[in-house]
Amino acid sequence: MKELFLNVRENVELRKGVVKMRLFSAGLPEFKPGQFINISAGSFDGILLRRPISVFKHDGEAKTIEIVFEIKGRGTTFLSRLKGGDLPASLFAGNGFTVPDGVKSVALIGGGLGSPPLYSVIEKHRAKGVKFYTYLGFASESKTILTDDFAAVSEKLTVTTDDGSYGAGEKGFVTDALKRDVYAGAVKPDLILACGPPPMFGALKALKLNTPTFISVEARMGCGIGACYACACATVAGNRRVCTDGPVFKLEEVIL
Amino acid sequence: MTYNPMEVNICGVSFKNPVIAASGTFSFGFEFSKLYDIDRLGGISVKGLTRERREGNPPPRIAETYGGVLNGVGLQNPGIDVFINNMMPFLETKRTVVIANIAGDTEADYCYMAERLSETKVSIIELNISCPNVKRGGLAFGVKPEDVGAITKAVKKYTKKPLMVKLSPNVADIAENARAAEAGGADALSLINTVSGMAVDAETRRPILKNVTGGLSGPAIKPIALAMVWKVYNAVKIPIVGMGGIMSASDAAEFILCGASAVQVGTANFANPLSAPQIADGLRRYVDKHKLRDISELKGRLIVD
Structure with a gap:
């Protein structure tokens, strides 16, 4: 995982209240499908916590990613209005989805x-x-x-x-x-x-x-890097951290 | 050896700078060490430890409030044995002060953990008698001054390690509790723990935290914390580690001016994972800018006309 600045390249409304955002960084690290970014939603309007948002598209050559999110509160409203500029973020976080060899x-x-x-x-x-x-x-x-x-x-x-x-x-x-x-x-x-x-x-x-x-699975997160234990997911092995042990879990292990 | 103007000494323990990662926001340092060299910090106060592994509260455990973060994690941790056997070997490779934060259900739990930690390379034991998110123990020992004095005195018998008592702001008079800890043999104090709080969703008519109430941290509580550090500084002689909403080097300097020997940085680690070392670097620039001999020269030097 890396801490870097993501440059806002594009913000498009997919439908009312849902936004697709394209972000660029020359230093985009290795990505595994299902991982997420933990992105700053600015420091205005009393906002402190970053927003964990999963990645829709990843383009390793263009060094861009696209995220899709719903405008729900102060943070996502802030993000949805950006037309450019840089935002600090930690990426890529979480374990991601694995498609083992042999799966057809x-x-x-x-x-x-x-x-x-x-x-x-x-x-x-x-x-x-x-x-x-x-x-x-x-x-x-x-x-x-x-x-x-x-x-x-x-x-x-x-x-x-x-x-x-x-x-x-x-x-x-x-x-x-x-x-x-x-x-x-x-x-x-x-x-x-x-x-x-x-x-x-x-x-x-x-x-x-x-x-x-x-x-x-989704959870309200604090740090997004595994240190605060806020994003608990109940599993047969006890509470696990969605941000680092997940967000991907085996279905049968999650207590729903 | 070159002179380090940022070095501070708290109850015989030397810190290379006065910035310590606050308990509960930094786990055991492993995650943040992937983002930066945690040796840049004066110290780390590890995730609150209990005698046995603890699962913590059901989610949601966190909510963002205006300028603050409300948490109700409930001390999820792997237990003291796993800490000593699995986490300490990693921390021992680091050159930053390790503070073990302990929370018990009973006095016997606190004493047991203090005794166990005596065999380790932990430098300071931080007595967590101020967690608002657990049903038993925790804050129960930290409200009445006589209870604060009694638990401090009891734990002192079980360890030769310096004991730092972490005080709750959710009390009648924090200065009274500080004096009680000092009289009980505390070597240092840390304050403040989180402020009891609540967040409600008007649409669903439910509290956001499953635990209903939680502990508020972040810049929203900084004025409360500063007032309490100043009050306690004027009430005791033992060193104080100040915390509560420190987001920048100037915030840290404010706490030191109010009497803190060092500071802990907590919620800022969430807003910007690089903030703790950045605050340490910023304090160094503050020392240079104000032409101080060392950072300790600032301690308690609040000018009150």
Whole structure:
């Protein structure tokens, strides 16, 4: 992990309240999909803590990364308004997703704003011939993001909305679509990687699929580097640190 | 040997500079050592240790407030044995003072840990009787002056290591508690621990911390901390390590002016992981700018007209 300045290159609103930000640094360190950056949200308006945000795209040649986040409070509002300038950040943090050699087919399960980091997994492993079956779930059509990006790199993209309002998608939960495809033998994943809200992980666990499954969890963080023990995740081995022991954990080890 | 104007001596222990990483914000130094050479710090106060491994409170454990951070971690730590066997070998390779922060459920826990630490290369034992986030022990020993005196006196019997008592601001009169610790045999004091606080989400109508209340740190509490350091400085003779919202070298200088011999930097480590060594470097520039012989010359030199 390195402490450096990230230069803000672009800030685009993907939809109301969700922003995609492109950042540059000549000294961008090694990156593993699923890792995150811990970025300063300025020091105005009483802000102290950095914001941990996962990486959507990573371009090692251009030395840029893209992050996608929802505007939720003072920090993300500040970040969303930036048109340029440098921000201090620690990167890349966390363990990230592993796609072991020999894995040929991966099911990616994204829930809402949990979807972006899954893209970086495809970006890294697609060239090796790994096939990605992507399932993204959103509350409604108005909440969908990055569907074109995922469609372009996935073997197959399935989008679900809770209310069925997304025309090109299905009504229901993302885990229902996965269950149907796996049970029907339409998709035979060697590995399942997921990122989304805790209820989605619960539904995934309930499927009891006999496939190694890893999830990326979210937590309120303090230091973001493993020193403060604020971001606890309850596991069968006790409380682990999301920032350094995670954010990726084996599904069966996490107590949901 | 070259003269080091930043060196401070606290109860017989020499620190190369007066900047110490505060307990609970720095773990055991390993994580920060990946970002910078932690030998640049005067010392490290390690994560609060308990007799047995402790899991801490359920999450969420942290909330950001205006200019502050509210935490309710609840002393998650691997326990004293793992500290001695697995963490100390790493810390012993470093040339920075190691302060062991201990928190017990009972007086016997404090005494046991102090005795165990006597065999180690820990330089100072910091008695944490001021953690607001645990149900038993912790703050229970730190509220009434007579309890502060009694626990200090009891632990002193079990160790020859210098004992630094960490005081809580959540008390009637911190100067009384400081005097009680001094009378009980404390070699130094550190203050302040976090201020009891709460954060609420109006939309969900719930407290943000699972523990409901927590301990407030960061620049929001600096004025409280400065007033308490000044008050305690005028009440006791033993050295004081001041802390509470130090974000910059000038913040650190303010604490020293109010009577602190050294300072601890905590929440600033979260805002900027490089802040502790940067504050040490900044204090050096302060010494040069103000043409001081050494940093100790500043101690307690607040000008009150």
